[in-house]
Amino acid sequence: MIHMAGVSKIYSNGSVALSDINVAIDKGDFVFIVGPSGAGKSTFIKLLFREELPTSGELSVNGRNVAELEPAEVPYLRRGLGIVFQDFRLLPNKTVYDNVAFAMEVIESPRREIQKRVHHVLDLVGLRHKARTYPGHLSGGEQQRVAIARAIVNNPTIVIADEPTGNLDPDTSWEIMKIFERINKAGTTMVMATHDKMVVDAMKKRVIAIEQGRIARDQEGGQYGYES
Numbered sequence: 379m380i381h382m383a384g385v386s387k388i389y390s391n392g393s394v395a396l397s398d399i400n401v402a403i404d405k406g407d408f409v410f411i412v413g414p415s416g417a418g419k420s421t422f423i424k425l426l427f428r429e430e431l432p433t434s435g436e437l438s439v440n441g442r443n444v445a446e447l448e449p450a451e452v453p454y455l456r457r458g459l460g461i462v463f464q465d466f467r468l469l470p471n472k473t474v475y476d477n478v479a480f481a482m483e484v485i486e487s488p489r490r491e492i493q494k495r496v497h498h499v500l501d502l503v504g505l506r507h508k509a510r511t512y513p514g515h516l517s518g519g520e521q522q523r524v525a526i527a528r529a530i531v532n533n534p535t536i537v538i539a540d541e542p543t544g545n546l547d548p549d550t551s552w553e554i555m556k557i558f559e560r561i562n563k564a565g566t567t568m569v570m571a572t573h574d575k576m577v578v579d580a581m582k583k584r585v586i587a588i589e590q591g592r593i594a595r596d597q598e599g600g601q602y603g604y605e606s
């Protein structure tokens with residue numbers, strides 16, 4: 379599903395964000411990426427959807443060699459991925475329904491199918507009753523649930539999240555994690571960078587710790603392992 383062999387990332391200013399990363403993430407895995415600030419977690423996440431390119435090494439995602447994709451192929455890579463950010467990134471001028479439907483409209487899904495599927499994923503995140511609401515009228519937790527609905531509406535094989543609970547209180551974070559856990563149990567691979575010690579320690583999933591751009595630890599049922 380995700381395969382990195384000797385992957386390094388050096389930014390143009392000389393910053394070494396990742397050095398010689400070797401990792402395999404299989405279908406159905408649930409993986410937390412943890413580590414101190416500046417360790418390389420966001421860079422790891424950005425490589426997966428080709429927001430950044432590796433400087434060296436081999437990286438494949440869903441069987442595609444990410445470094446060698448033509449620009450025109452990048453949308454096909456991203457179609458197989460659902461991406462969730464800390465700051466939600468919803469379109470403020472579209473309703474909840476339209477924010478989610480938009481992800482299907484851009485790939486020209488039939489209207490009937492869009493309606494069915496959008497209602498289904500809004501049910502899944504418990505927000506069908508908010509379909510006509512605008513994001514500005516939702517709490518942070520609700521906005522993140524909309525972002526998750528949008529991320530999964532096209533049935534991605536991998537959901538990638540960068541600090542998805544970073545702006546949320548503990549109870550709301552926990553609700554969000556329960557949704558991710560359900561999505562994972564349905565077969566979707568989950569890769570999540572997080573600082574949320576409570577969540578990582580409670581979930582008992584695979585933990586990959588990155589420190590100074592290298593994998594310091596890779597454990598099943600792992601712990602966060604840092605002071606929060």
Ligand code: ADP
Pocket residue numbers: 389390391393394395413414415416417418419420421422
């Ligand atoms: P984390 O997500 O663990 O905080 P990042 O991946 O954001 O770590 O950053 C890893 C290293 O790369 C840090 O030293 C950071 O300053 C540097 N870095 C991140 N993004 C850029 C960028 N766009 N340009 C230059 N350096 C960057």
Ligand code: ADP
Pocket residue numbers: 514515516517518519520
């Ligand atoms: P929480 O306490 O979970 O953060 P809020 O107190 O922000 O939630 O919101 C409670 C409910 O009121 C939510 O269902 C939200 O959609 C709705 N709501 C919040 N702000 C507005 C608003 N400005 N206009 C309409 N509905 C709102």
